[in-house]
Amino acid sequence: MPAPEILVRSSTDASCTRVAIEVPSSGPKPSSGEPKRRCEILARFEVRGLYDFLASLLVSSATVTRRRYLTALVLVVTTLSAAAAVPWLMYWIGLSEIDGRPTPITHAVTAEQIDGLFKRLRISQPAKLDPISPYSYFLQGPRPGASSRIAWVIASSHNVRHLSDRRYWHLSGAALTIWLTRNWTPTELIASAIELEKPRAASAVPQ
Numbered sequence: 001m002p003a004p005e006i007l008v009r010s011s012t013d014a015s016c017t018r019v020a021i022e023v024p025s026s027g028p029k030p031s032s033g034e035p036k037r038r039c040e041i042l043a044r045f046e047v048r049g050l051y052d053f054l055a056s057l058l059v060s061s062a063t064v065t066r067r068r069y070l071t072a073l074v075l076v077v078t079t080l081s082a083a084a085a086v087p088w089l090m091y092w093i094g095l096s097e098i099d100g101r102p103t104p105i106t107h108a109v110t111a112e113q114i115d116g117l118f119k120r121l122r123i124s125q126p127a128k129l130d131p132i133s134p135y136s137y138f139l140q141g142p143r144p145g146a147s148s149r150i151a152w153v154i155a156s157s158h159n160v161r162h163l164s165d166r167r168y169w170h171l172s173g174a175a176l177t178i179w180l181t182r183n184w185t186p187t188e189l190i191a192s193a194i195e196l197e198k199p200r201a202a203s204a205v206p207q
Contacts, residue, residue, distance in 0.1 A: 087133075087134035087135055087138060088134055090134065090171060090175070091134045091174075091175045091178060092175075093168075093171065093175075094168060094171040094172040094173075094174060094175025094176070095172070095175045095176065095179060097163060097164050097165055097168040097171075097172045098158070098159060098162055098163055098164070098172050098175070098176055099162040099163075099164060100162055101158075101176075101179070102154055102155075102157075102158040102176075102180070102192070104184050104185075104188035104189075104191070104192050105188065105191045105192040105195050106188065106191065107191060108191075109190060109191050109194050113194050114190060114194070116194075117150070117190065117193055117194050117197055118146075120197060121146075121149045121150065121153070121193075122149075123146045123149055123150075127146035128146065129146055129147045129150065129181070129186035129189060129190075130145075130147055130181070131147070131181045131182045132145070132147055132148060132177075132178055132181045132182070133178065133182075134178060137174060137177070137178050147181045147189070148177055148181070150189050150190060150193045151176075151177040151178075151180040151181050151184075151189055151193075152173065152177050153192075153193040153196055153197060154176075154180055154189065154192050154193055154196060155173050155176035155177045155180060156173055157196050158176065159172055159173055159176060
């Protein structure tokens with residue numbers, strides 16, 4: 001029994017040529033004349049090749065998309081990290097322009113002195129003095145909290161004599177204010193601010 005025929009495209013023309021395979025077939029025998037050209041198998045091969053091509057495109061597109069998402073994620077993380085580091089960088093730059101650090105006053109103060117200080121600084125009572133960070137300092141905006149107001153009295157007094165470059169007055173003042181709230185106790189802040197405010201309070205008393 002002759003083998004069935006698989007037809008593929010000829011390399012020299014647009015016709016189809018015969019390739020015999022050893023597979024038994026129960027169909028009718030082919031005629032002995034000129035073989036009939038058929039290209040059904042060729043079409044199947046071309047469709048399968050098209051499927052493979054489209055699949056490779058999809059895989060390639062998915063890979064490119066993942067790479068773009070990964071690149072975007074890296075850029076976002078880098079940007080957020082840089083943005084998070086900027087306030088602390090400004091904080092350390094401000095501190096670097098200050099010669100030395102103030103020394104806290106440890107003597108006891110009276111309730112009347114504390115009330116007087118809070119009134120002059122327009123701080124509502126009861127007030128809680130908490131440490132602040134560069135983030136919370138800048139988020140306060142034009143209305144600083146009790147910690148910032150009391151620490152600023154000490155920071156501004158110290159920087160008048162210990163700031164190396166007056167152009168850094170605001171930045172270094174903010175940096176030292178933050179540093180004071182993080183390194184001094186509330187008692188030390190209040191006692192030192194009261195001591196520094198005494199001359200101002202005395203000058204404000206009518207003669």
